[in-house]
Structures are given as C-alpha cells and as structure tokens.
Amino acid sequence: MSDKGNIIITGVSSGIGLAIAKAALENGYVVQGVGRNAPEALEGADCWSFSACDLTDLAAVDALKFQTGAHTILINNAGTLGPVVQGENAMGSDIEACMLLNVTAPMRLTARFLKEVEGDKQVYFTGSGAAQYAIPGWSAYCASKAAIHMYAEVLAQEYPQVPIHAFKPGKVDTPMQAQIRNTTTENFPSVAHFIEEYETGNLVKPETVAERLLHVIASDDKPGVVFPISQINPTS
Ligand SMILES: NC(=O)c1ccc[n+]([C@@H]2O[C@H](COP(=O)([O-])OP(=O)(O)OC[C@H]3O[C@@H](n4cnc5c(N)ncnc54)[C@H](OP(=O)(O)O)[C@@H]3O)[C@@H](O)[C@H]2O)c1
Incomplete structure (x- = not known):
C-alpha cells in the first residue's frame, strides 16, 4: 500500500495517459490503468495493474472494478478526436463512438466512483480548449469536450468536498496530434496551423502535462474547476 494513494x-497506452501513469508510479502512487491496450513500457512494474476495457462498451464500463485505497483519484483521460469532417458528413456511428468514449463512459465511471469508492477521493477529466472554441471540422470533438467540462462544473457544485476538475492540456505531442496533422484541409481547415505548431516545436510534452497534473493532485491549493495545465507551476 502506497502512502500517496491510488x-x-x-487511456494509458500512449500520449498523456501513459505519461501520467509513468509519473504517478515514479511518485509513489498505486496505479490502475484502464483501456483497450496495456502499455508495454509498464509491464511488470511495481504498484501497476491494467484492466482491459473498451470504454465504448458500456457493459464493460459498468463492470469495471476500481482498485481503491484510503485516497483514490480517478483520471478520465481516454479520448478520441472523432470524425474530422464538415458536420453533414459525420457518420452516425463515428459520432456515437466519440460521444461514448469522451462523454458517456467518463460520466458512468465517475457516477459509480462517487457512489462506490470510500475514503478521500478526487476526480479529473482531460478536457480541451476545443470545448471553448468552435473549430470547424471538429463538431463532435468540440461538443464532447464542452459536455465533459460542464459535467465537471456541475459535479463540483454537487460535491464541494471532492476536488473535481477538467484540465486543458494545450497542444500536446501525442498520437492524437499526429492524427490531426494527417487530416486534409478540406475536412479540417486549420490543419496547416497544427502542422506549423509541430514543426516549430510548440507542442507541449506529455511528461510536462503529467508533472503539472500530479502537482495539482498533491496540492491543497486547487485551481478552478476547469483550468489550463499551463497555469500550473510545479516549483511554486
Ligand atoms: N494531444 C493533445 O493535443 C490534446 C489536447 C487536448 C486534449 N487532449 C485529450 O487528451 C486525452 C488523451 O489524448 P492523447 O493526446 O494522449 O492521445 P492518444 O495518445 O491518442 O491517447 C488516447 C488514449 O485513449 C485510449 N482509447 C481510445 N479509444 C479507446 C477505447 N475505445 N477504450 C479505451 N481507451 C481508448 C487510447 O488507447 P487505445 O487506442 O490503446 O485503446 C489511448 O491510450 C484525450 O481525452 C484527448 O481528447 C489531447
């Protein structure tokens, strides 16, 4: 049992989730990763377990067993960009998969977490600036992230004793950003800007996001419910 908590x-197979899982283990937490694919990098690591779960399968979401302790933190991080097309061309099944993964699964997991888990707890959602800016081509993604920001806002009022936050990570150098750069201008008019941000080295490292989020988790001085991770200074 770790002093830090569980x-x-x-979404720990890559990107932000993998960086948070690694950093959490290095910082003395017991970590339960959840997703379709376990990260090879963490195979056999102490204090690490992996629960295979396709989060678009709601029966699997509802059957997931939480590994808890005296202080347990849920980070709803898995996400998808969803269909990157003009709204009229978004397939119904792609819209549904995006909403299941980005909205329904984290809401169902969080509802069960709040009801079932005893002891101190905290809840985080990987939100997005796309919740607050309309980005042509990303109708499903923007709508899903706006929904999860508002969900966090409502829960934070309902459970003032539980830290509940959605953090905006910025543009982070992950497979999702590579996917964005591989879209067409026709489907995603801003693609050139994202390519430029990558080529000029302006993407945030996933490890930086992880370090800042762990600082927030460990601190008694919490930011607002929805906050940009860039405002967090781990050395302060
Ligand atoms: N990168 C950015 O610039 C950026 C900016 C703002 C917000 N975000 C958010 O950050 C979060 C992490 O994204 P990322 O950038 O780190 O991209 P990523 O590397 O593509 O990570 C996405 C994660 O979600 C998991 N996932 C996808 N479909 C799943 C499913 N059906 N069931 C379970 N897990 C599933 C993936 O694992 P498997 O495919 O192995 O299942 C992967 O671990 C997302 O919520 C994203 O919206 C990212």
Missing part, C-alpha cells in the same frame, strides 16, 4: 486512469 490513481485509476483511462
């Missing part, structure tokens, strides 16, 4: 985090 972290349950979804």
Whole structure:
C-alpha cells in the first residue's frame, strides 16, 4: 500500500495517459490503468495493474472494478478526436463512438466512483480548449469536450468536498496530434496551423502535462474547476 494513494486512469497506452501513469508510479502512487491496450513500457512494474476495457462498451464500463485505497483519484483521460469532417458528413456511428468514449463512459465511471469508492477521493477529466472554441471540422470533438467540462462544473457544485476538475492540456505531442496533422484541409481547415505548431516545436510534452497534473493532485491549493495545465507551476 502506497502512502500517496491510488490513481485509476483511462487511456494509458500512449500520449498523456501513459505519461501520467509513468509519473504517478515514479511518485509513489498505486496505479490502475484502464483501456483497450496495456502499455508495454509498464509491464511488470511495481504498484501497476491494467484492466482491459473498451470504454465504448458500456457493459464493460459498468463492470469495471476500481482498485481503491484510503485516497483514490480517478483520471478520465481516454479520448478520441472523432470524425474530422464538415458536420453533414459525420457518420452516425463515428459520432456515437466519440460521444461514448469522451462523454458517456467518463460520466458512468465517475457516477459509480462517487457512489462506490470510500475514503478521500478526487476526480479529473482531460478536457480541451476545443470545448471553448468552435473549430470547424471538429463538431463532435468540440461538443464532447464542452459536455465533459460542464459535467465537471456541475459535479463540483454537487460535491464541494471532492476536488473535481477538467484540465486543458494545450497542444500536446501525442498520437492524437499526429492524427490531426494527417487530416486534409478540406475536412479540417486549420490543419496547416497544427502542422506549423509541430514543426516549430510548440507542442507541449506529455511528461510536462503529467508533472503539472500530479502537482495539482498533491496540492491543497486547487485551481478552478476547469483550468489550463499551463497555469500550473510545479516549483511554486
Ligand atoms: N494531444 C493533445 O493535443 C490534446 C489536447 C487536448 C486534449 N487532449 C485529450 O487528451 C486525452 C488523451 O489524448 P492523447 O493526446 O494522449 O492521445 P492518444 O495518445 O491518442 O491517447 C488516447 C488514449 O485513449 C485510449 N482509447 C481510445 N479509444 C479507446 C477505447 N475505445 N477504450 C479505451 N481507451 C481508448 C487510447 O488507447 P487505445 O487506442 O490503446 O485503446 C489511448 O491510450 C484525450 O481525452 C484527448 O481528447 C489531447
């Protein structure tokens, strides 16, 4: 049993989730990763377990067993960009998969977490600036992230004793950003800007996001419910 607590985090096979899982283990947390694919990098690591779960399968979401302790933190991180097309061309099944993964699964997991988990707890959502800016081509993604920001806002009022936050990570150098750069201008008019941000070295490292989020988790001085991770200074 760790002094720090237990972290349950979804979407740990790559990107931000993998960086948070690694950093949490290095910082003395017991970590339960949840997702379709376990990260090879963490195979056999102490204090690490992986629960295979396709989060678009709601029966699997509802059956997930939480690994808890005296202090347990849920990080709803798994996400998808969803269909990157003009709204009229978005396939119904792609819209549904995006909403299931980005909205329904984190809401169902969080509802169960709040009801079932005893002891101190905290809840985080990987939100996005796309929740607050209309980005042509990203109708499903923007709508899904706006929904999860507002969900966090409502829960934070309902459970003032539980830290509940959605953090905006910025543009982070992950497979999702590579996917964005591989879209067409026709489907995603801003693609050139994202390519330029990558080529000029302006993407945030996933490890930086992880370090800042762990600082927030460990601190008594919490930011607002929805906050940009860039405002967090781990050395302060
Ligand atoms: N990168 C950015 O610039 C950026 C900016 C703002 C917000 N975000 C958010 O950050 C979060 C992490 O994204 P990322 O950038 O780190 O991209 P990523 O590397 O593509 O990570 C996405 C994660 O979600 C998991 N996932 C996808 N479909 C799943 C499913 N059906 N069931 C379970 N897990 C599933 C993936 O694992 P498997 O495919 O192995 O299942 C992967 O671990 C997302 O919520 C994203 O919206 C990213």
